């Protein structure tokens with residue numbers, strides 16, 4: 283319950299940043315769910331915004347909450363994107379992709395002038411890596427790609443859902459990779475991205491501008507040194 287309260291409070295605090303006329307990126311997951319609910323309430327009260335979604339699941343939720351959204355190719359930039367994370371360290375490095383939406387999330391975040399993360403307190407860590415790193419790979423030859431990933435020093439687990447191989451919205455696969463403690467997330471991301479077959483990694487470095495977090499009672503707001511784009 284406290285964790286749910288934490289998700290809700292953090293998400294609602296971030297939604298306060300949204301102003302009339304903004305273009306908004308909507309993330310994916312159980313924390314963003316509360317942001318979508320809060321945005322829906324504000325829209326019912328007259329807020330006018332345009333949104334871009336990071337997953338089919340979020341498109342469905344946005345529709346259910348009366349939130350207008352368009353295809354990402356219709357957005358030049360976004361004023362803000364609000365998203366969850368699986369782990370956040372004190373340097374604003376993130377692991378994302380627990381819900382499988384990492385590629386679309388990174389694409390949407392890359393368009394946002396301000397990328398805002400919402401998490402309950404349990405997601406804050408000293409060092410990334412307890413949560414297995416999700417890596418999206420092309421389905422074709424995925425076992426070869428997994429071997430190349432493993433050679434960088436991890437155990438790889440092909441993600442399944444309901445006993446079948448999980449496919450992302452982009453029809454790719456996900457390997458959840460146990461690297462242990464990740465001391466240099468940006469460097470690891472670059473190494474992984476250089477491998478044939480890797481579509482995207484769940485490491486988000488130098489991207490987040492704000493982190494709203496909550497233990498279910500109070501809300502904390504961390505602001506990175508990286509100023510939002512003008």
Ligand SMILES: O=C[C@H](O)[C@H](O)[C@H](O)COP(=O)(O)O
Pocket residue numbers: 309310311312313314365366367368377378379380381382383384387
């Ligand atoms: O692919 C999913 C996303 O990266 C989520 O934002 C992340 O997994 C956190 O999800 P939740 O808020 O459900 O813990």
